[in-house]
Amino acid sequence: MVAFTNILLTIFLTSSSITPALARPSPLSPDPAGAKNVGNGAGGQFIGGACLSSADCASTCCATLNGAGICSGLGAQFQAGKTGCGFGDGGAAAPPAGSPPAAQPSSAPEARPDAGAGAGAGAGAIDASLPGSQNVGKGNGSQFITGQCLSDADCQSGCCAKPKGVCSAVAVQFDSGKQGCGFGAA
Template structure:
């Protein structure tokens, strides 16, 4: 009990003195996790070394737990503050530092285009197709939408691949395997007025919030909204069997039968209208 009280007092004193050294402010709720080397400190809480942080990154200049992809943002000076292990409390064994993150997760910096969503750091470079739109990617294999857009590598809807400073699908980092960009959506002329949504006859249910985007061919329908052809979808993929906008990497999940759905009302004399 006496050792715990000593560690708590040392952590509180360090919290007061280090806060003035630079970087973002500490979250005061993390004070109990400072300096115990148990890897329980959350991002935004103070740390004395990487051994405190669940993320494995204790960033300078003051010592704050950080996501690896955000280690130099908001005044932070990168991981490595305090060395690999926290000082041991009197009478307690020193805690070993957690292993560094795998090389694939060490994402390169953003050099153009929109900023990355830091919540996507766990999905960078694993090639599992789980990265959401706005998260960083090293190739198209990371993205649920199938589109990793330049110049920095950010998952994008196919229909928005050249917006907000993006330079189009096909980005591949120097350390990532090449992956083919998804095919562009088939040409389709926008009808004069939005079509009424039809019934769902298979696959996941439609999101009713997407009704205004059905059949207008403007590429504004979000994933989960109904579509009459790929021209409706921001992702460029209208999946069967009922016509629902889908990420390319998820086009056969949850009962979907793949991209390429075109409503019968759009087919006349063997061509898509």
Template sequence: MKSFAIVSLLALASYVSAQANGGPPFDPAGVPNVGNGAGKQFIGGQCLSAADCGSGCCAGPSGICSGVGAQTQAGKTGCGFVSGSASTSPAAPAAAAPAAAAPAAAAPASLPPNVGGPPFDPAGVPNVGNGAGKQFIGGQCLSAADCGSGCCAGPSGICSGVGAQTQAGKTGCGFVSGSSSLNNAGAAPAAAQPAAAPATAASTTTPPPNVGGPPFDPAGVPNVGNGAGKQFIGGQCLSAADCGSGCCAGPSGICSGVGAQTQAGKTGCGFVG
């Protein structure tokens, strides 16, 4: 308990001092996730290294978790930020580089190649095919079970935001490695389907209806109201505790990126159902 309090105080002090260095403002709701290396920090929260971020990208100049495609927007200077490193202290980033390079080098020998769509982020190689739901947007996937967003998009299998599933050459969610119109000996797709059945039952009995804002993604029904922080952006939520992004936006309760909390009819984070 004492060590947790010390870590929290250090994270708060770092939050105040780092913000002056530049880039977008940190979301203060993310302070508990700073520096613990648990990969739970949402986009917009402060980070001390990529190990803090669910997206796998801790962007400079101040250290903020970012989507990989947005790493140089709004004053950010790209992924790879490590707290305490600078041009006068290159030891920390240099030490981190070999860890990222080793799995990337092994990828061509064991994983299917990219045959279209955006390039895979090599930092995501450890999350490919384990079905743990830890792969970030931009990382390779063999099925939706790999992706934190719940969307493995074709044609090559890349984790995608549901709203971006047909952008940049992607062909939509539902990719399963080894399946095609000519090869649907679909043990894997068939195994995935039963997960949708409880979703249908739950959606008609428990979650409240949508009364405004974007439509809910029905694939997120199993994550509604359990407070596990596993709901992806676009899925229904009863409070911020459901959302991986930490933002449950009104008027109906939908998990949202913090920067998009007032777009498409949403009324901002803070919804409680």
């Protein structure tokens, strides 16, 4: 009986010590799927993709991670080992982040009327000074996570979280005060 108990205890301890090792997420590294967006400065790289400067990223934030650039959400630039926006930007993230809104005055005014017409009650005006304001209200899935949105159709993730209208990953649509996807839905 003692031998049987020892065997069961050994199996339990061995399996419980292996399980946590398998459940650990792998270290953060750039997603190779966006290789075509690296270094072109077109702002088409998704969050998690590699970048050479903030101009590559739809979020306007190329964060430094282990000596390389990875596109990051503006609120997550110091998470998971990242050391902030500005990789490849000559030491400062402010000029590239400020440049896109200044270069897009024609697209921001187009988005502003859509906010008044298409947004439901409680929706705020679009802030044209924020990165990604040119993507608000287009409904073509071009807005990055943490960007402003008027509906789920604006977001690459397919989730415009309530109550403020911010693109969110579906998995965290109820985190940090968010009330789920579907902002702007009638």
